Amino acid sequence: MSRSRFVGAPLSVQCATAGVVRDRSWVWLPGHLGALTRWIPPVLVDEVLDAAGRREQRVRLLPARVVVYFVLAMGLFGDCGYRRVRSALTAGWPRTVVADPSAAALRQARRRLGAKPLALLFDRLRGPVGTTATPGVFWRDLRLVAWDGTCLEVPDSPANVACFSRHAARTTRPAGYPQVRLTALVECGTRALVDAVFGPQQYTELPQARALLASLRPGMLLLADRGYDGFEALRDACATGADVLWRVQSGRLLPVIRPLSDGTHLTVITDRRSGDRLTRWMRRGRHGPMPANLTALTLRVISYQVTVTAADGSARTSTVRLVTSLLDPHRHPASELASLYHQRWEIESAYYGLKVTLRGPDRVLRSRTVEGVEQELFALLVLYQASRRAITEAATTAGLDPDRLSLTIALYTVRLTVINASTAGPTLLHAVLVQARNLAPTRRRSRTSPRCVKRTLSPYAYNKTKGSVGHKTAVTTTITLTNPP
Template sequence: MSGQCVITREIAVAEGVFAPGHLGELTQIVPFEMVDAVLAECGAVQQRLRKLPARVVVYLMLAAALFEECGYPAVWSKLTGALGCLPIPKITATALWHARCRLGVRPLRALFDLLRGPASAIRTANAHWAGLLVVAIDGTCLDVPDAPTTRARLGKGSNQYTAASGYPQILLVALVACGTRAVIDAVFGPGTRGESTHAKRLARSLHAGMIVLLDRGLSGNPLLETAADTGAAFLARLSAARKPPVLGRFPDGSFLSRLGRVEVRIIECEITITTTAGRHTGVYRLATTLLDHRRHPAFELVKLYHERWEIESTYFAIKKTMLGRRVLRARTLPGVAQEIYALLTVYQVIRIAIADATETIPGTDPDRASFSVALQAARDQVVQAAGVLAGTVIDLVGAIGQAVLDQLMPARRLRVSPRAVKRPLSRYAYKSLRVDRRTYKATISIDILGEPISP
């Protein structure tokens, strides 16, 4: 006689038509009360109880950001797949479309505003430098469908072969906490306005106690003045074409100067990267409002600037790990905005779950936590409708955090990889163009240029 094993599981979700409104274990970070409060504040609560209440539609949008490869009907199936014991209404694709239109953009934007932030504590490893929260600003482009409305508003790119090519794109500019890679703030709009114009809107989230890292594309005087006016310090790379005046010398080789109306300290350095493929040397010029060379040595500031690349890891997680380099679903501008806010919100919620988990092991660098592992664990919890309601004892780890802690990556090694086009015209282009895609272990040497003087 063969033995039989019966596994039963209790699912705790909301009642009635609200049952599909969940995000698995991540619902504990985005609870029903938070979503209901946002809907009430935005005046988006349904006037009559429908098959798709507004709260459920919010969670549908968030779940869609978890399952970017699926259409909305498939996302609905994932939300309701484990709820077979409940009377779930049959929903059509048209009904889902109308529900998203009724919801609008404001609730998703308000939800993101509630959740955005550094997701770090004072003790979070590598989140602070010299008592300052390390943040970075940079931009990236997201592809949107080539529909008449998006094309008319956003335009299309061009190349040497045609006047218009590819998909229309929307420019996303974010302020990111380098230690946790959490999004503190984000804005987006047509790329024709430029990164610097959009970046100025992020000044609302800059304040004293921060040091913001800026690439040379964002080092124009207007943006630097805007950043300095907030009380935040900045460390910006300047282009080689700029020749700031020397107003005085510091003992560490840096010098006092002025950019616009901001008094800055300029650090010129030579950085050499050595790998088995050879050596590469470049000269870099950094500007900072940290004028005290004793508290903030030039050499340490040059090392700190490397943290700016953490924002690139943020964009990689959003565009590659979550989106899979796909084009956004929405074909209207309000729909695009709605989808982007959902994407940013879910990314932020996963980062919060990761930060909560790594905080339970003192000294653990959030860099060692795999975003891919957390994303997959979050998807599994949604499909199973697991961990929707928190227990009486609050557990900061949970199934997602435990999956992350069980698969912590080794401490980061110094490696370099040549930059390459992310989406070549042909998958064989790397061979035909002889592009080196290998990653190399590297050693880096930093030499501060200038004329040090005796203190």
């Protein structure tokens, strides 16, 4: 994984191969992405094309580098067809200067390119982007990261149905669009993608998360919800050298091996065979030494209650139980860890930015082939990561928390710079992002929203959820630590 910064050149010097094609250097003019060209420069695109073996033998009207930028622009202008996306890339020049290929020619160029160059491009851009100077990225010298899964809809074509399949439905009707399951590892402080994998939705989140273990490093604190509760997952995550702070089932039996001074306690999590031996030892009243050769993991258990009080005085309380590899109660207080766990919701904000802010609400991917879906999804991941890099750099320079900078405003600005063919846009982008009127409040409002079906099978069923979709209520949240049973 490369973490170096690439600085893009102006359009006048982007044509690195212009000397070869001489009077046909105009074919390279659409090879840009506006303000994001700094983070996705032509030099980097040429590198991934060479690595993927997709460089052209002779210069065509649609060189491979230009097609890469065209695929990326498809993600920026998701509501536009091929010709309108191409027009956005070439709007800065007279029509007599650049070619106007047909939609069929653009479609064939996408197929020639394939998905591998975009996959390699994402591999170059992914990774943590926050530094020690970026507010909100570290807690007690630990970088906060989280992983979780989500699904995206793809077109209902025979190829997509055969590969990705539909999700199960309770009715006899077909269950909507086929879906791709995406699992990502996100840096909580910046919402940048450390790594991501995707595949057919019938694969559960846990096997996909195992593919992300290689991206964990010592000095990271991994947050996860109850869906990843299990000995093997905890063992493999701790084996990477990273620390964990995971939620587990509140009714799970976790033996109290040793109580700690702050009301938490140490426990031992084992596999099934070692667990049976440990249970028999505890039932004997712990007489004699603990069984030897246990495949076990020593963790610290933190239990607390979360009370959510609405403005009308109604309240509801839920019990949360966490396990962590941070065993020292003095160095890592339980009260701070209980509040820190809710940073896991930053990955939900990241998914909202990827699926709604960038792609558009209720929008299905446009590709009707499996390789096209992979290419389009990698392009969305590249766009999202480049935008997060730009936001984080602007926030770090201004000494602001990246949470206060708007991804929506960043994408609107990038679209304008693409249409204007301005690659000198990073300065403009930074200036727009840090304007006081564009910043989010310093402290977030505490709100809650009911769970409901966002996409129904029947269009008439929308009226049943119309009043609750997006309806948020201001609340007051209280966290109270509880002692172990």
